[in-house]
Amino acid sequence: MKKIYAFIYMLTLLAPIATFAQFTFSNGNNSLELSGYVIGFYQYRPQFTGDPNAGNYKKNTFDLDDARFNMKGFVKGGLKFEIEINFADIIPFATTPTDQTAIPLTEANVVYMNPYLNVKAGYFKLPFSPSSMMDKIPSPYLARATMASGTYFSRRDAGVMVFKDFWHQRINIYAGICSGDGELILAGVNDKNGKPEYFGRIEISNAYYRQEELDRRNLSRPIARLGADIRYNEKTTFSGDGTGVNVFSTGNDMILDGRKLSYGADAAFMWHGFSAQFEMDWMNNYAAPGSPLAEQLNHYNTKFFKDGGFLVQANYYNKLLRSAVAVRYDEFNPSDLAGSYSQNGTFLGEQQRTVTFAYNFFALPTNLTLKFHYALRLKQPDIAQKWKEDEMRIGFQYTF
Amino acid sequence: MQKYFPIILLLLMCSVKKTPNLKPYFHHELSIDEPSDICLTSANPGHYYIVSNRGSIAETDSNGKVVRHTQWDGSDYEAICTKDNMIYAVDESMRRIDIMDESNFKLKKSVYLNYTGARNKGIEGLIYLPDQKKFIAVIEKPAMLIEMNEQLQVTSQTLMKQFFELSSITYHDHFLWLLGDENHEVMKVNPDDYTIVQRWSLPVVNPEGICFDASGNLLIVSDDMATLFKFRIPNP
Numbered sequence: 001m002k003k004i005y006a007f008i009y010m011l012t013l014l015a016p017i018a019t020f021a022q023f024t025f026s027n028g029n030n031s032l033e034l035s036g037y038v039i040g041f042y043q044y045r046p047q048f049t050g051d052p053n054a055g056n057y058k059k060n061t062f063d064l065d066d067a068r069f070n071m072k073g074f075v076k077g078g079l080k081f082e083i084e085i086n087f088a089d090i091i092p093f094a095t096t097p098t099d100q101t102a103i104p105l106t107e108a109n110v111v112y113m114n115p116y117l118n119v120k121a122g123y124f125k126l127p128f129s130p131s132s133m134m135d136k137i138p139s140p141y142l143a144r145a146t147m148a149s150g151t152y153f154s155r156r157d158a159g160v161m162v163f164k165d166f167w168h169q170r171i172n173i174y175a176g177i178c179s180g181d182g183e184l185i186l187a188g189v190n191d192k193n194g195k196p197e198y199f200g201r202i203e204i205s206n207a208y209y210r211q212e213e214l215d216r217r218n219l220s221r222p223i224a225r226l227g228a229d230i231r232y233n234e235k236t237t238f239s240g241d242g243t244g245v246n247v248f249s250t251g252n253d254m255i256l257d258g259r260k261l262s263y264g265a266d267a268a269f270m271w272h273g274f275s276a277q278f279e280m281d282w283m284n285n286y287a288a289p290g291s292p293l294a295e296q297l298n299h300y301n302t303k304f305f306k307d308g309g310f311l312v313q314a315n316y317y318n319k320l321l322r323s324a325v326a327v328r329y330d331e332f333n334p335s336d337l338a339g340s341y342s343q344n345g346t347f348l349g350e351q352q353r354t355v356t357f358a359y360n361f362f363a364l365p366t367n368l369t370l371k372f373h374y375a376l377r378l379k380q381p382d383i384a385q386k387w388k389e390d391e392m393r394i395g396f397q398y399t400f
Numbered sequence: 401m402q403k404y405f406p407i408i409l410l411l412l413m414c415s416v417k418k419t420p421n422l423k424p425y426f427h428h429e430l431s432i433d434e435p436s437d438i439c440l441t442s443a444n445p446g447h448y449y450i451v452s453n454r455g456s457i458a459e460t461d462s463n464g465k466v467v468r469h470t471q472w473d474g475s476d477y478e479a480i481c482t483k484d485n486m487i488y489a490v491d492e493s494m495r496r497i498d499i500m501d502e503s504n505f506k507l508k509k510s511v512y513l514n515y516t517g518a519r520n521k522g523i524e525g526l527i528y529l530p531d532q533k534k535f536i537a538v539i540e541k542p543a544m545l546i547e548m549n550e551q552l553q554v555t556s557q558t559l560m561k562q563f564f565e566l567s568s569i570t571y572h573d574h575f576l577w578l579l580g581d582e583n584h585e586v587m588k589v590n591p592d593d594y595t596i597v598q599r600w601s602l603p604v605v606n607p608e609g610i611c612f613d614a615s616g617n618l619l620i621v622s623d624d625m626a627t628l629f630k631f632r633i634p635n636p
Contacts, residue, residue, distance in 0.1 A: 022518035026495040028510060033519040072519065074493050078455075078474035115454075115472045168433055168626035207605050208624035217582045220421075220603045223624075 022400065029076040039066040041142055041371070041395025048386045059389070064088045066136065066397075068106065078113040093187075100183040101150040120161045120176075123186065127161070127174040127201040128153065128229045129281050130211075130266050131311060138212045140315055140358040142373035142393040145330035147281055147309045152332070153231075153262055154182020157197065169208035175200040180233045191235040201229035213277060214317045214324050214360075215270035222271035231262040236288075258288040264308075273317045282308030297337075306336040309352075326358040339382060352387045353378040369397045419585055419601040422618070426630035428464040432456070435621040436478045437525060437568055438609035438628075442485050442502055445614040450621060450628075451477035451489055457505065462613070464628035470505045478608075479526040479537065479568070483550075490537070492522040497552060511552045515539065524608070525568035525579070538578065541565040545594070560594060563587070572612040579610040579620070586610065586618065604629055 022035040045059045053059075067087040074080055084107035092102040109122030125133060131148040132155045143149070159178025165171060179185045180197030203209070205225035236257045264281035286304040287294035297303060313328035332352045333339075339349035359372040375391040433454045441447040446462045453476045458469035478492035486508065487500040497511045515522055517539065523546070525538040534555070535548040543563035547556045560566070567581035575597065576589040584607055587599045602620060607629075609621035618631040 022521070023516050024493075024495070024519045024522070025516065026493070026512070026514075028494055028496045028512040031493050031495070031519060035518065074476075074519070076474055076494065113474065168429075169624070217584070217606070219605055220584050220601065221605050223605060 031074045033072045033074075034070070035072075035400060036069040037066060037137055037397055037399040038064070038068075039136060039142070039395060039397045040064045041373075041393040044392045045389040046392075047389055050385050051389060053389070065142070065395075070107070080111040080113065082107045082109055082111075084108075097187040098184060098189070100154060103156075103183040103186050105186055106156065116164075118163050120163065121159075123156060123158045124161065125156050126154070126178065126199055126231075127163075127176075128199060128231055128262065129264055129279060130227060130268065130277065131279055134211055134213060137397060137399060138214065140214060140324050140326040140360050140371070141328065141356060142358070142371050142395055143356075143375065143391070145311045145328060145356075146332040146352055146354060147311070147330065150183070152307065153281070153283065154184075156183050157181070158185045159196070170205050172203040173201070180235060191237055193234065193236050195234045197231060197233040199229070199231040201227065203227040209268065212270075213275060213313070213326075214315050215273050215275040216317050216319075216324075218273050218317070218319060219271050222269065224269045225267065227266045229264050232259070233262075234259045257291040257293065259286040260284070261286070273319070275315045275317075276313065278310070278312045280308070280310035282306055300337050302337070307332075307334050309333055322362045324358075324360040324362075326360075328354075328356045328358075330354050330356070342382070350387075351380055367399050371395050371397060419599050422586075422600045422602055422631045422633070424603070424629040424631050428628045430460070430464050430621070430626050430628055431466055432458050432469075433626065434623050435626060435628075436608045436623055437480045438611050438619055438621045439481050439570075440611060440613065442482050448611070448619070449480050449482070449487060450609065451480045453478055453492070453623075457487065457489055457500075460628075468505075478522070478524050481526045481528050481535070483528040483530075488526060488528070488535070490523045490526055492524065493519050495522060497526075513537075513552070513554070515546075524566060525570075525610070527569050527571050529571055536569060536576075538566040538569045540567060545569075558594070562594070562596065567608050568610045570611045573616070577610060577612075577618075579607055581606050581608055581623070586620070600633075602629075602631075
């Protein structure tokens, strides 16, 4: 126990070096801010009965998730620019350029702010799914929920977005157009039909609601936000697993040639250190007439299959203890047509359900956070077996 | 006994004396987006200047109704004070103090102030103390007071470890009054040694600006609520 106290005491001694973490250079009319963060952890994945990876312990290891460097520029008159690179993804991208979750460039855009309509152009995070829009730093977890991990829908893209707020930022509206190829547009992936993706989002809150999951301000008044978002895309080939690729015929890659309509709704709340978020995102996948997938869908007497899911999480932050605890339940269904039935005939589907527990200790005022994360995979209802190994991560995040 | 020490420590931490709350007797939603600081005008103590980090300065009446304002220019104004019928407004992002004529908002000159911390953790508050002929600016995080002479040359920088963060400053009744937006509290501070004399909690989301009106009432502007609040400070 004495060692723990000594460790905490030593961390408090580090406080003075936490002071000038970020750097801003200015000449009075232009400024440039340099910042970034590093996230590293040890990961342990206990294997379970029937685990397809039995005997393979390569996931039990130390890893570096992020080594990000960010540059933000501000020019008098309302012009901003941002470039961010995750150095931890450079080698994975070089070896597997078609992995959309390992594209090292994470932001590269220019924003023109003005009183009428703000415009952002370049490569940026799409305004869809708050848990995807949320940066890793203000989140208590060390991994995103299954549906927002970047595997099922693209989280970033190249395009143009306009946005505006009303009623003192209580209402925020975003709309835009992008390539529709997601992160892989940077890997040179493009679709032969040349059609873009359209997206939009609206948020309403009782006061300006920041992109934060924890109430680290211990708000004396409750604030809440409701949101809804939508995306529409038409391609001959979609990237990622959320295309129904393995849904109907395992081992036989089935490319979705058709249209994808994605839509979601969300709610968030924070007050006195307590906060909670709810979100659901669904994708209707319409197969192009005459495509192999369309023929399969005809057997189900439908024109589309749906994938998606929801999450709900609750968090509590205590400033005196410099700690936060959080729990999240998320559920993802890769297809509403695939899966098995229960004995009484109820359709069970393929449910990928996870309960995640997190604890954060804020060792320095803003810079160093120690994080614990345990993702407990629940058994699939049809086969009474976990869909994936549990995942424990113990790590740190340091912002500079 | 030693094994119960963490529990005792936890209970002690949770039973720390609560900061008394202030209740507003007046509030008014402003027509100014993202208001970030407030001060009295020189010509009319019943009027206020309110700056916005959307790049404008507005003069309001005592109820917060805008009577005139500058045009949007993209500046990130976070702090304001007056001296000799001139407005001193701080652009936090650009580390620049714009000095304007109070009568017509005309820019007279700008002074560049070097500070290399995070862009949005720069100067959040500014006051002028006529008795001591100096300006005091507050840096948000890490909390710091910067003293400047009348030519806006920095004479001292003091790290304020006793404050978690600071969002504004004013001078009233021979005391400094410091505002913290994350802790949403106002602190009455001895100007000689910066010790906290008294503190109050505010039922306000993201309070960013502070000053006192001619009657001694505390004025607070909330950035996230875009609202002007008025409080009466209880007698000690």
